Amino acid sequence: MYAELLIIGGGPAGLAAAEGYRDEGGAGPVILLSDDVDAPYQRPPLSKGWLRDQGVRLVTGSPVARIDGGRTVVPEAGDPLTVDLVVVGAGIAPHVELAEAAELATRGGRVVTDDRLASSAAGIFATGDIALARNILARNIAAGRHLRVEHWGEAENMGEIAGRNAAGGAATWAVAPGFRSEIGADTLKYVAWGDGYDATRLVGRGGGFTDYYGRDGEVVGVLTYQADYDYDYEAGAALVEGHAAFADVVPA
Numbered sequence: 001m002y003a004e005l006l007i008i009g010g011g012p013a014g015l016a017a018a019e020g021y022r023d024e025g026g027a028g029p030v031i032l033l034s035d036d037v038d039a040p041y042q043r044p045p046l047s048k049g050w051l052r053d054q055g056v057r058l059v060t061g062s063p064v065a066r067i068d069g070g071r072t073v074v075p076e077a078g079d080p081l082t083v084d085l086v087v088v089g090a091g092i093a094p095h096v097e098l099a100e101a102a103e104l105a106t107r108g109g110r111v112v113t114d115d116r117l118a119s120s121a122a123g124i125f126a127t128g129d130i131a132l133a134r135n136i137l138a139r140n141i142a143a144g145r146h147l148r149v150e151h152w153g154e155a156e157n158m159g160e161i162a163g164r165n166a167a168g169g170a171a172t173w174a175v176a177p178g179f180r181s182e183i184g185a186d187t188l189k190y191v192a193w194g195d196g197y198d199a200t201r202l203v204g205r206g207g208g209f210t211d212y213y214g215r216d217g218e219v220v221g222v223l224t225y226q227a228d229y230d231y232d233y234e235a236g237a238a239l240v241e242g243h244a245a246f247a248d249v250v251p252a
Contacts, residue, residue: 003028006073006083008064010034012151012181013089018056030056031081033073035063091150094130107132110148115172117162125162128155136174137241138193147194151179176240178233189233191240192221199246205232212236214246 005021007014010032018030032051051058062075072082096106105112105120110132117125117133126133129150136144149155154177164171178191192213199214208226212219222236239249 004031004083004085005029006031006033006081006086008033008073008086008088009090010058010060011089011091012179013091014087015181017087017089018054022054028084030054031083032056032058033064033075033081034058034060092129096130099126099130107146108148112146115144115174116165116170117158117173118165123166125166127158127162128152131158133158133173135177136172137176147177149177149194151177153179176237178237186226188223188225190221190223191233191237192223193240195220197221201246201249210236212239212246212249214249217246219244219246219249 005018005026005028007017007030011034014032014034018032021030059081062077065074065076067073067086068080071084071086072080073086074080094109096104096109096111099106099111099119102121102124104124104126111119111126111130113119113126113131113133115134115136117127117131119126129148132146132148134144134146138145138147149158157175158173161171161173176191177194178189181188181190186208195215197213197215197220201212201214203210203212205224205226208224210225210232211223213221213223219236219239221240222233224232224236238244
C-alpha cells in the first residue's frame, strides 16, 4: 500500500479515488489538489467534514504545470509536492476527430445537436460528454440553448432520448442536468445549468445542508448534502427548471 497519495482533481473522480484508497486500507496521508476553489465539493461543511474525517488535506489555488518523474507534482504557482503515488482524476477531453471527418457540426470540441440529440447529419445522434446539446428549458435565448454535461446519469438520460428518436419518436431534452454522488456514507445531489453563479444561499439541514445557487437573479443550481436531499433536490430541480427568482427562495 502506498504511504502517501496525491490526487489531482477535486471533483467526483478525485473524491472517489480518496474514498477507494481508504476503503482498501490505505492509512497514509492523502492530498487532494484542485484549482477550482469554487467547486461545490469544496464548500463547507463537506470540505471541513468528510475530507477532515477521511484525513484528506485539500490544497487549492493553482493548476498543475507538470508531473516530474511520476511522483513530483509541480503547480504553476507554489512549491512542488513529491509523494509515493499520483492519481489524476481531473476529467476527460472529448475527441471529435471522427465527427469532424464525417463533417458533423462541432463547436468547442463537441458535436452540436438539437433538443432531440440529433446531429447535423440525418440519422446520427450524439449524447453524453461528446454532445453540445440544446436544452429547451435552458434560457438565454427564447428557444433554449446548448449545454454540455459530464456525468453518466445525464448521459444515460440523453441516450434514452436519442434512442427513442432513432426509433422514430419525438422525445426532447427538457430537464435540468443533475447527478448523484456517493462519498463514503454520505450522499450529494446536484442539479444546475452548469455555467456559473453569482450568489449562494446555504441552509443547514441537520448534519448536512442544501445550497442554492443564483445567477442574474434566477435560481440556477441546487446542491444537497446529507440533508433531506430527496425532497430538497426534487424541489430544487423544479426551481431551476422554472427559472424561479433567487430572491424569492425561502427554504423551509
